[in-house]
Amino acid sequence: MNADWRPTAGPAALARRAQLAALTRTFFAARGVLEVETPALTGAATSDPQIESLTVTGPDGSIVGYLHSSPEYAMKRLLASGSGDIFQLCKVFRAGERSGLHNPEFTLLEWYRLGYTLPQLMAETAALAQQLLADDGSLRRVEDLSFSDAFLQRLGVDPLTASNAALAAQAGEHGLDARSLATATRDELLDFLVATQVGPGLGHGTLCCLHHYPASQASLAQLDAEDPRTALRFELYADGIELANGYVELGDAAEQRRRFDADRSERRRRGLAPHAGDARLLAALDAGLPPCAGVAMGFDRVLMLALGERRIDAVLTLPVERA
Numbered sequence: 001m002n003a004d005w006r007p008t009a010g011p012a013a014l015a016r017r018a019q020l021a022a023l024t025r026t027f028f029a030a031r032g033v034l035e036v037e038t039p040a041l042t043g044a045a046t047s048d049p050q051i052e053s054l055t056v057t058g059p060d061g062s063i064v065g066y067l068h069s070s071p072e073y074a075m076k077r078l079l080a081s082g083s084g085d086i087f088q089l090c091k092v093f094r095a096g097e098r099s100g101l102h103n104p105e106f107t108l109l110e111w112y113r114l115g116y117t118l119p120q121l122m123a124e125t126a127a128l129a130q131q132l133l134a135d136d137g138s139l140r141r142v143e144d145l146s147f148s149d150a151f152l153q154r155l156g157v158d159p160l161t162a163s164n165a166a167l168a169a170q171a172g173e174h175g176l177d178a179r180s181l182a183t184a185t186r187d188e189l190l191d192f193l194v195a196t197q198v199g200p201g202l203g204h205g206t207l208c209c210l211h212h213y214p215a216s217q218a219s220l221a222q223l224d225a226e227d228p229r230t231a232l233r234f235e236l237y238a239d240g241i242e243l244a245n246g247y248v249e250l251g252d253a254a255e256q257r258r259r260f261d262a263d264r265s266e267r268r269r270r271g272l273a274p275h276a277g278d279a280r281l282l283a284a285l286d287a288g289l290p291p292c293a294g295v296a297m298g299f300d301r302v303l304m305l306a307l308g309e310r311r312i313d314a315v316l317t318l319p320v321e322r323a
Helices: 011-030 072-080 118-133 147-155 164-173 178-183 186-201 253-269 279-287 299-307
Strands: 054-057 063-067 086-093 105-114 141-146 206-211 227-231 233-238 241-248 292-298
Touching (some): 011 086, 072 292, 105 118, 118 141, 118 233, 118 292, 118 299, 141 147, 147 186, 147 206, 292 299
Antiparallel strands (some): 086 105, 233 241
16 A cells, blocks of 8 residues: 555654744744745746746746745845844745755745844844754753854865865865866855865754855855955854854845846856846845845754754655655
């Protein structure tokens, strides 16, 4: 008998998911952060070269829209309209992402705080993660580590000053094949080294905020005025797993247009569809995004760690193969 009708998450995972969702809402309610809801079906695909949007088509094959990979753009439109501090717990979708830590459909927690600095944002993110992971009542110690220091400690190279050749040598030593090495950009080398060497060593018994990413990896973050080689961006790690990604948000519409153009060029280089930037987000930035900082947290991954699981299927009711 075919048993793939059965959920992969057991009753304990279902109960803990409900508990952590309630705890999340209590956490933000106590801080005056408003829960909002934005459309899952959007008019623009993500331009991020690292992410592929899922396309929704009509009966005639025409594109109806795209399932959002993050509620970020819509939430920023709310912020520009005067919403104040907001959060959202929702399903998001990313094509081609399937592994022990990935499912094409997953739950994302995203929130935005007006006027927050990077240290304030990291502190709040860690405080929430401490509560969500405190299954035995104890709170994990929080540590901050710059991107540069993490590379120096693990690999002995400074990612801000090392040559491409030095980074390629490190990547080759740690398993990147010769064909990939021949075409890898600097950021692809950095991504490989973070994924295979730096990240897995972070947050064991602690919560680690890895901060001040290189400016080339700013994504939607502002650059640090004190050191423009770096971005006001961080990621939160626990047990070697990335749980959250946060920025002091870029509010400059002209710079955002430039970054969308750069994304489009990079997507062309990779042979991907060169999606245009979201015009409505740009219009919101033109209208004026208030100074703010935001975080996206992988809710399923937090639930995994809270339950001591190492695969995302253990906390999903019905992963993609059983949906």
